Amino acid sequence: MTIRVLLADDQTLVRAAFAMLVESAPDMEVVGQAGTGRAAVDLARSERADLIVMDIRMPDLDGIEATRLLAEDEDLAGVKVLMLTTYDTDEHVVEALRAGASGFLVKDTKPGELLEAIRTVAAGESLLSPGPTSRLIARVLRAPAPAAAGSSGGPEGLSERERQVLSLVARGLNNAEIAETLGLSPLTAKTHVSRIMGKLGVRDRAQLVIVAYESGLVRPGVEGSA
Numbered sequence: 440m441t442i443r444v445l446l447a448d449d450q451t452l453v454r455a456a457f458a459m460l461v462e463s464a465p466d467m468e469v470v471g472q473a474g475t476g477r478a479a480v481d482l483a484r485s486e487r488a489d490l491i492v493m494d495i496r497m498p499d500l501d502g503i504e505a506t507r508l509l510a511e512d513e514d515l516a517g518v519k520v521l522m523l524t525t526y527d528t529d530e531h532v533v534e535a536l537r538a539g540a541s542g543f544l545v546k547d548t549k550p551g552e553l554l555e556a557i558r559t560v561a562a563g564e565s566l567l568s569p570g571p572t573s574r575l576i577a578r579v580l581r582a583p584a585p586a587a588a589g590s591s592g593g594p595e596g597l598s599e600r601e602r603q604v605l606s607l608v609a610r611g612l613n614n615a616e617i618a619e620t621l622g623l624s625p626l627t628a629k630t631h632v633s634r635i636m637g638k639l640g641v642r643d644r645a646q647l648v649i650v651a652y653e654s655g656l657v658r659p660g661v662e663g664s665a
Contacts, residue, residue, distance in 0.1 A: 442467045442561045445488035447479035447505070448523070449497045453546070457492060460550050467557065474498075476505030483509060483518050490519045490561045492553075493540070495531050503535050510539030519560045536645045564644065594654045596638050602656060604631040608644055609651035 444461050446469060448454045458469045470486040473479040477500040479491055491509070493502040500508075506520045522535045522543035532543050541560045544553060597605065600621075607617045618628040632644070639650055651657045 440466075442557060443470045443487065443489045444468065444557060445471045445473065445479060445482055445486060445491045447473040447476065447491055447497065447502065448494040449474050450494075453494075457553075460553065461492075461557070464554050464557075467554070476500030476502055479505050480508050483515055484512075488518060490521060490557060492521050492523060492557070495522055495524045495535060495543075503531060503538050506535060506540050507538040519563075521556055521560045533649070536649055539642070540645065541643050542645055594639055594650060594656065597635065601631060601635050601638075604628065605635055605647060605651050606657050608632060608635075609648045609657040 444467055446454050446457050446461070448457070451474070454472045454474075458472065461467045461469050470488050471482040473482050474497070476493075476497050479493060479502075480500070482488070483491060493506060495502040497505075502520075502522060506522070509515050509518055509520060520535075520540040522532065522540040523546055524532060524543060525546050535543060541564075542556070544556055548556070594602075594605070603621060604617055607620060612620065614628045614632060615625050617623070617632075618625045621628070623631075632647075636643070636647065639647070641647055641650060
């Protein structure tokens with residue numbers, strides 16, 4: 440299937456370069472370009488894009504608010520957002536993930552990596568790009584207070600195994616890496632991740648990372664916390 444991509448960036452030359460790159464891929468096509476967040480939302484509705492490559496910082500309506508509007512629109516529930524930022528220290532990344540973005544990349548990402556990121560997010564996975572995102576989330580989110588004695592040490596309703604899996608998701612491991620770490624099959628790891636998302640009512644792995652840090656299951660700067 441061809442991935443229908445919408446490009447949203449306030450810099451015309453950046454959009455043109457991304458458009459040439461996306462159109463060079465046999466499994467993708469550019470269905471629209473937007474210079475503002477508001478235009479991106481309007482084009483998403485009219486062009487039925489599968490995925491939007493969205494800049495965080497744009498005039499009129501920034502990428503975060505545009506992503507929030509897309510996430511709130513039931514008719515656009517299937518539209519994925521891959522957020523772009525100039526710096527991997529942009530603290531707005533966390534807000535973008537909360538708003539509904541499925542991941543982010545910095546703009547100096549290599550061309551091949553951008554295409555693979557589009558494929559990954561379009562397929563329903565989250566892109567936590569690769570080290571900077573988890574480090575950024577850990578730095579931006581305040582460390583929660585220590586869990587009370589006798590508490591689950593994380594989101595309620597999860598089994599011990601599910602808490603282990605969630606902790607590894609928050610540290611950026613994919614299903615195969617989680618399976619290897621815990622001695623599971625990749626299919627079992629994938630099943631655990633899907634079940635956790637269902638229990639916590641989140642859309643994707645990016646949202647799981649936020650939950651893991653905010654709940655205290657994973658603590659900023661503490662390796663192996665769970």
